[in-house]
Amino acid sequence: MGGSLAGLLAAHVVAGHADRVTVVERDRFPDGTGSRPGVPQGRHPHVLLQGGQVALESLLPGFLAELRAAGAPRVGMPSDMVMWQNGRWFRRLTATTHIYTGSRVQLEDLVRRRVLANPVISVVEGTDAVGLLGDASRVRGVLLRDRSGGAGAEHRALEADLVVDASGSGTKAPQWLAAIGAETPYEETIDTGLAYASRVYRGRKGVLDGETLGYYVYPGPDQVHGGGALPLEDGSHLVIVSGLRGDEPPTGDDEFETYTKRLQHPLLDRWLEDAEPLSPAFGYRRTANIRRRYDLPGRRPAGFLATGDALCTFNPIYGQGMAIAAMTAVALRGALADRRRTPTTRRVQQVLLAASRQAWDISAGADRKMPGAVGTAVADGPADRVADWYLRRVMERSPGDPVVGRAFRSVLTLSAPVTALFAPPVARAVLFTPPGPTPTEPPATPEEPGG
Ligand SMILES: Cc1cc2nc3c(=O)[nH]c(=O)nc-3n(C[C@H](O)[C@H](O)[C@H](O)COP(=O)(O)OP(=O)(O)OC[C@H]3O[C@@H](n4cnc5c(N)ncnc54)[C@H](O)[C@@H]3O)c2cc1C
Structure with a gap:
């Protein structure tokens, strides 16, 4: 259920074990890279983080070369970006990781083409799972239910040995499980009320060219407004601003540019003065972290799995x-191929949830500290407070210290476990060395290697 990234990648994996896989998708897929209502x-x-790049390449060999050939910008961190967090500009040290910043529609289109080329997989488009x-x-x-028949259209049954819910964060599967007498999953939630607004611009001059590919101001408890600009595949930039509940960024075109003045530095403002808008401003407000605990004991049916945002949604x-x-698709592949253990529904669901644990710890851990955060999982315990103390020291050092910065980026981009932050050279710098100097103004160029 759901033919977006999680659904397509789950179908790709399951196809290795099934005679037939049917992807049920509410939308009709656009020709090429148009946007669609099911993925607002x-x-x-x-951005595609390093951990995701490795996983996609493993699932669809040659995928990253296709992404590059389609023009998706590959941005070195921290060298290619001007970044600010917690009162500090990052040094533009040699890149230790890269992110892809091309459009979401392009990435999904490439995945869809690869996955649907498999004759085992078919799609039922324009159809709701109900x-x-x-x-x-x-x-x-x-x-x-076929959408063309309206709300009153007749229902039809699609029988299956395994049903995978990949219908996104707004999934109705918990209610559908209740309707067949099963237990609904406990939901852990943390909602900071963060709201986005984004608009495409083509820059004429200024900092975002040449050696500077992108700009980002990260929000935090002391500075709750975020924003920046990231390059797209056609040479334009996607400009984003974010704020918290009660002070959400407006989506009116004029007000959008006024809101950027809340960032603590006028760099983006100045760039926008000369940039040409290519799209309206679009808003987005459903940004809560939600984890559905299907892995916990309960009266749950065999033959049902949840993945992607339907399982765990992150801010x-x-x-x-x-x-x-x-x-998660890589984890599913591993669980289904493991000959030592029978892949019971519960065991596989546990493996799928474990694949998102680090990402949850990162986003839930940071969001708990945001002012006004609400939800079932906002409370922290004594262990969280010790971890917070250490993490605060990591964050103070990461903009200026190459060793701490490298470790922190590798964890945040899901390419190293959290334990990388406790490796001896990192722990020494975190515990015994004061934060190194950082630039006083946004650095216009990358540092020389070794500089
Ligand atoms: C504002 C915003 C910015 C984001 N930025 C990033 C980012 O920078 N990097 C990143 O990695 N992730 C980002 N994400 C997350 C990313 O969009 C999702 O995690 C990713 O798309 C995987 O989602 P999914 O496939 O599980 O669900 P979705 O992409 O939400 O897709 C769900 C699919 O199910 C279909 N569907 C829904 N209900 C039904 C039904 N009843 N029957 C049939 N089909 C149905 C929908 O049409 C849709 O195709 C962002 C999310 C948001 C909201």
């Missing part, structure tokens, strides 16, 4: 969801 977030920046078949012990398929500011959709 596609108009906002979508319920589950089966009972509390086993799911036996999905109930479908998008951390740029993790696509990477986790791919990393």
Whole structure:
């Protein structure tokens, strides 16, 4: 259920074990790279983190070369970006990781073409999943409704041995499970009320050219407004601003540019004065972290799995969801291929959730500290407070210290475990060395290697 990134990648993996895989998708897929209503977030920046790159390449060999050939910008961190966080500009040291910043629609189009080339996989487009078949012990398929027939259209049954929910953060699967007598998952939530607005611009001059590919001001508890500009595949930039509940960025075109003045430095403002807008401003407000605990004991049917945002949705500011959709598909592949253990529904669901644990710890851990955060999982314990103390020291050092910065980036981009922050050289710098000097103004050029 759901033919976006998580659904397509799950279908790709399951196809290795099934006679037939059917992807049920509410939208009709656009020809090429048009946007579609089922993925409204596609108009906002979508960076592909290193962990996601590795996973996508492993699932679809040659994918990164295709992405590059399609023009997706590959941005070195921190060398190619001007970045600010917690009162400090980052030194533009030699890149230790790269992100892809091309449009979400382009990335999804490339994945879709690769996955749907498999003859085992077919798609039912323009069709809503509206319920589950089966009972509390086993799911036996999905109930479908053709959208062209309107709300009153007849339902039809699609029988299946395995149903995977990849219908995104707004999934109705918990209600559908309840309707067949099964238990709904406990939901952990943390909502900071973060709201986005994004608009495409073509810059005429200024800092965002030549050696500077992108700009980003990260929000934090002391400075809750964020924003920046990231390059797209056609040479334009996607400009984003963000704020918290009660002070959301407006989506009116004029007010959009006024809001950028809240960032603590006028760099983006100045760039926008000479930039040409190529799109309206679009807003986005559903940014809560939501984790659905299907892995916990309960009366749950065999033959039903949740993945992607339907399983675990992250505050998008951390740029993790696509990477986790791919990393979860890799975990699914491993669980289904493991000959030592029977892949029971519960065991596989645990493996899928484990694939998103680090991303959850990052976004939930940071969002708990944001002013006004609400939800079932906002409270922290004594262990969290010790971790917070250490992490604050990591963040103070990361903009200026190459060793701490490298480790922190590798964790944030999901390419190293959190334990990388406790490796001896990192821990020494974090515990015993004061934060190194950082630039007093946005650095216009990268530092020389070794500088
Ligand atoms: C504003 C914003 C910015 C983001 N930025 C980033 C980023 O920088 N980097 C990153 O990695 N991730 C980012 N994400 C997260 C990313 O968009 C998702 O994690 C990723 O798309 C994987 O989602 P998914 O496939 O699980 O669900 P979605 O992409 O939401 O897709 C769900 C699919 O299910 C379909 N569907 C829904 N209900 C039904 C139904 N009943 N029947 C049939 N089909 C149905 C929808 O049409 C859609 O195709 C961002 C998210 C948001 C909201």
